[in-house]
Amino acid sequence: MKEQLLRIFRPLKNFLFRIVNREFLIFLFFLLISGAFWLLTTLNEIDEYEYKIPVNMTGVPRDVIITTSFEDTLHVTLRDRGFTLAAYLFGNRIKPVVLNFQTYATKGVGRGIVPPGELQKLVYRNLYGSSKIVTVKPERLDFYYNFGQSQKVPVRLNGTITPAKSYYLARTISSPSSVTIYADRDLLDSIKHIYTEPLKITNFEDTVVQTVNLQKIKGVKIVPEQVVITLCPDVLTEESIEVPIHAVNMPEGNILRTFPPRVKVKFVAGATLFRQIKPEQFLVEADFRELVDKHPEKCPLYLRKIPSGVKNAQLEITQVDYLIEQ
Numbered sequence: 001m002k003e004q005l006l007r008i009f010r011p012l013k014n015f016l017f018r019i020v021n022r023e024f025l026i027f028l029f030f031l032l033i034s035g036a037f038w039l040l041t042t043l044n045e046i047d048e049y050e051y052k053i054p055v056n057m058t059g060v061p062r063d064v065i066i067t068t069s070f071e072d073t074l075h076v077t078l079r080d081r082g083f084t085l086a087a088y089l090f091g092n093r094i095k096p097v098v099l100n101f102q103t104y105a106t107k108g109v110g111r112g113i114v115p116p117g118e119l120q121k122l123v124y125r126n127l128y129g130s131s132k133i134v135t136v137k138p139e140r141l142d143f144y145y146n147f148g149q150s151q152k153v154p155v156r157l158n159g160t161i162t163p164a165k166s167y168y169l170a171r172t173i174s175s176p177s178s179v180t181i182y183a184d185r186d187l188l189d190s191i192k193h194i195y196t197e198p199l200k201i202t203n204f205e206d207t208v209v210q211t212v213n214l215q216k217i218k219g220v221k222i223v224p225e226q227v228v229i230t231l232c233p234d235v236l237t238e239e240s241i242e243v244p245i246h247a248v249n250m251p252e253g254n255i256l257r258t259f260p261p262r263v264k265v266k267f268v269a270g271a272t273l274f275r276q277i278k279p280e281q282f283l284v285e286a287d288f289r290e291l292v293d294k295h296p297e298k299c300p301l302y303l304r305k306i307p308s309g310v311k312n313a314q315l316e317i318t319q320v321d322y323l324i325e326q
Helices: 002-043 082-090 116-124 185-190 288-294
Strands: 046-058 073-081 097-100 111-114 132-137 141-146 150-156 159-162 167-175 178-182 199-202 208-213 221-223 226-248 255-259 262-270 283-287 302-305 311-315 319-325
Touching: 046 082, 073 082, 073 116, 097 116, 116 132, 199 208, 226 255, 283 288, 288 319, 302 311
Parallel strands: 046 097, 159 199, 226 283
Antiparallel strands: 046 073, 073 132, 111 141, 150 178, 167 226, 178 221, 208 226, 226 262, 255 319, 262 311, 283 302
């Protein structure tokens, strides 16, 4: 029974498939014809397209250093028929723009300028006569140079650096810590340090290591252009230390005795820093001249000096008993 059914339906199946295949081929043929017609119509119309054209500088003397980032690509928008624009895109018609250093460098100034008209003229050399330039970006090229004058300047961190709560920034390391800059002498003399590009790093508890670009300065070449910044946070702790009281403005033959002779200084510092802090890094003073002039009942104390990195330092007591001996 099954074989009989297959013999009946097999010719019908083959007939239907021949019809479908024939119709599909006809549809595909007309689709290709219409696509080709649309493409020819489109390519024959006037259109615009932006091209990237490389720029090369030649003839730079060995003792000359270009001190600014030279624009190495022109963005040129051309108007022409689609056929021509496609030829530029897929052919090798548009060559790089070649600039001769000696032609555009202004002697004694340390600067060179390629004006807009000259740029367009250089681009037109590689175009068909029917093509028109719509825009050229940048419109002109500027470059700065010198004859090797340089100096080293330190790197400064620029931005917002805020560790997590109960932490503080114990140390900032820049690698390298200084960079070499090339520029004309007046500009070199005016630059004392180079800043990083603005950073925003907040709410961190562990050491942060980040590669950062340096801020560009017009007419200045910076070597290297990047540094590695390491941020080292530390836990803030409240501590205290006993510091001796020093008498100042004491006349010869007089002795000021305070009771007690030492006072506690309370402060906030990083846990690592606290282990390095010594009492002699603080200075607590008692002014003999003030005692003679005002005759106070107790001797006022003044915290005059604290170590670097210590915050919120204050005396536990600000007055003590005293005795003047002659």
